[in-house]
Amino acid sequence: xxxxxxxxxxxxxxxxxxxxxxxxxxxxxxxxxxxxxxxxxxxxxxxxxxxxxxxxxxxxxxxxxxxxxxxxxxxxxxxxxxxxxxxxxxxxxxxxxxxxxxxxxxx
Numbered sequence: 001x002x003x004x005x006x007x008x009x010x011x012x013x014x015x016x017x018x019x020x021x022x023x024x025x026x027x028x029x030x031x032x033x034x035x036x037x038x039x040x041x042x043x044x045x046x047x048x049x050x051x052x053x054x055x056x057x058x059x060x061x062x063x064x065x066x067x068x069x070x071x072x073x074x075x076x077x078x079x080x081x082x083x084x085x086x087x088x089x090x091x092x093x094x095x096x097x098x099x100x101x102x103x104x105x106x107x
Contacts, residue, residue: 030058034052034056041076
């Protein structure tokens with residue numbers, strides 16, 4: 001019975017670690033998306049950093065990245081920038097891959 005319990009704990013620990021990494025990757029991705037969008041809107045300095053933080057916080061509204069996409073797309077359009085939803089989605093996917101790779105390199 002001990003071997004089964006050990007394997008079970010191992011899988012639980014692996015799952016928890018994977019979930020933690022995915023959470024960190026999503027937060028890092030959202031920050032990068034916020035910086036990208038903020039720069040497109042002409043934001044700089046602390047205002048740009050604050051906007052990136054707001055994008056990270058937007059991700060807590062609902063599961064998945066739809067809330068982030070909706071916020072960024074809405075903000076870009078409110079700034080009279082012509083950015084398509086597919087462009088935002090592409091950036092989200094691109095930055096997510098970069099965030100995952102960066103986290104792997106930090107382990």
